[in-house]
Amino acid sequence: MGEMTPYLKFKSLLTGYRQYRLLEAAFDAGVFDIVGAGSVTAEALCGKVGWDVSFGSRALGALCVLGFLEETPQGFRLSRHGALFFGTGAPHPMAGTLVFEKRLFDAWELLGETLKTGERVYSATEKSEAEYKKDLAQYIEAMDEAARIRAEELWALVMPEKEAGRFVELGFGSGAYSLAFLDRHPGWSGSLADLDDVVGFFAEKKAHHPAFGRIGLSCVNLLEERWDLPGCEGADLLLLSNLVHCQGDDETLGIVRRAAALLAGGGTLVVHDFYRDRGEAGGLYDLHMMLNTYNGKAYTTGEMRAMVEAAGLVFAGDLSLPSGSCAVLARKM
Numbered sequence: 001m002g003e004m005t006p007y008l009k010f011k012s013l014l015t016g017y018r019q020y021r022l023l024e025a026a027f028d029a030g031v032f033d034i035v036g037a038g039s040v041t042a043e044a045l046c047g048k049v050g051w052d053v054s055f056g057s058r059a060l061g062a063l064c065v066l067g068f069l070e071e072t073p074q075g076f077r078l079s080r081h082g083a084l085f086f087g088t089g090a091p092h093p094m095a096g097t098l099v100f101e102k103r104l105f106d107a108w109e110l111l112g113e114t115l116k117t118g119e120r121v122y123s124a125t126e127k128s129e130a131e132y133k134k135d136l137a138q139y140i141e142a143m144d145e146a147a148r149i150r151a152e153e154l155w156a157l158v159m160p161e162k163e164a165g166r167f168v169e170l171g172f173g174s175g176a177y178s179l180a181f182l183d184r185h186p187g188w189s190g191s192l193a194d195l196d197d198v199v200g201f202f203a204e205k206k207a208h209h210p211a212f213g214r215i216g217l218s219c220v221n222l223l224e225e226r227w228d229l230p231g232c233e234g235a236d237l238l239l240l241s242n243l244v245h246c247q248g249d250d251e252t253l254g255i256v257r258r259a260a261a262l263l264a265g266g267g268t269l270v271v272h273d274f275y276r277d278r279g280e281a282g283g284l285y286d287l288h289m290m291l292n293t294y295n296g297k298a299y300t301t302g303e304m305r306a307m308v309e310a311a312g313l314v315f316a317g318d319l320s321l322p323s324g325s326c327a328v329l330a331r332k333m
């Protein structure tokens with residue numbers, strides 16, 4: 001298919017929620033778990049998920065149109081595209097992402113009011129310890145699903161010049177970027193730092209990973225003006241991935257400055273994120289931060305260049321990734 005006409009682009013934006021609602025209804029009902037195990041007739045499938053056969057068959061047809069399922073003489077099954085994301089053995093499972101996305105709707109309902117108020121309106125309700133832990137696990141799982149895809153994109157473009165070195169990631173989340181880097185570069189060791197609950201979660205979930213033994217972990221609040229991170233000093237490559245959007249200009253500049261101070265001479269800082277001047281993803285991410293954080297924002301690549309230069313580094317270019325994010329690179333001389 002050629003380029004979308006302006007009207008087609010408008011219309012697909014206008015009705016995008018219909019695709020999402022169908023995907024959500026099918027996911028929530030368990031359709032993908034069932035077709036993931038092999039072809040199944042519409043009658044059997046609808047019976048298992050509790051759908052009316054006549055209406056449910058139409059929904060299954062629509063899932064074929066969207067490209068998630070295909071119909072064979074034996075019934076419905078996952079298409080090649082659908083099998084990337086659903087079913088046992090999917091290389092890029094998206095179940096956590098679908099569960100997490102629902103949590104964002106309430107904040108987006110408040111966009112108009114937020115724009116009028118000029119400050120965050122949405123606030124999460126008070127959580128018990130158990131709810132907080134469950135929400136953190138969901139957040140990290142959703143982040144991990146996206147990060148595992150995007151890490152491959154990043155490290156295919158950003159390659160170290162040395163066989164061995166010290167890799168540092170601050171605000172590592174699920175650790176997907178760090179683990180993917182260390183997988184590719186067995187001569188490197190890693191030092192990772194994040195808030196203590198996130199560090200604990202990583203240590204619990206990823207201890208079995210082959211690169212785990214080459215990683216040192218530290219707990220830190222990156223907003224504090226002084227960091228006690230001796231394990232992160234002398235970094236040959238330091239990654240800030242999807243971290244700078246969590247806070248406003250002054251705090252982010254402080255983080256960039258302190259991160260620059262951790263670099264070894266000749267070391268590289270990689271600031272990977274969604275940038276406002278790099279397509280739709282960055283523009284919408286900026287609003288996502290407006291709605292869901294105290295003062296987070298998506299920066300432009302120009303703003304980030306000014307920050308790395310203010311931190312005494314030499315801007316070394318930027319790289320756009322296929323999934324819409326971008327890496328700003330800077331060197332310590």
Ligand SMILES: C[S@@+](CC[C@H](N)C(=O)[O-])C[C@H]1O[C@@H](n2cnc3c(N)ncnc32)[C@H](O)[C@@H]1O
Nearest residue numbers: 147171172173194195198220221222223241242
């Ligand atoms: C959006 S996640 C990104 C995780 C990972 N770098 C990635 O790209 O998938 C932001 C991470 O930064 C961490 N973070 C945010 N503010 C922080 C702070 N003040 N101190 C330490 N870590 C922080 C969060 O805990 C979270 O793990």
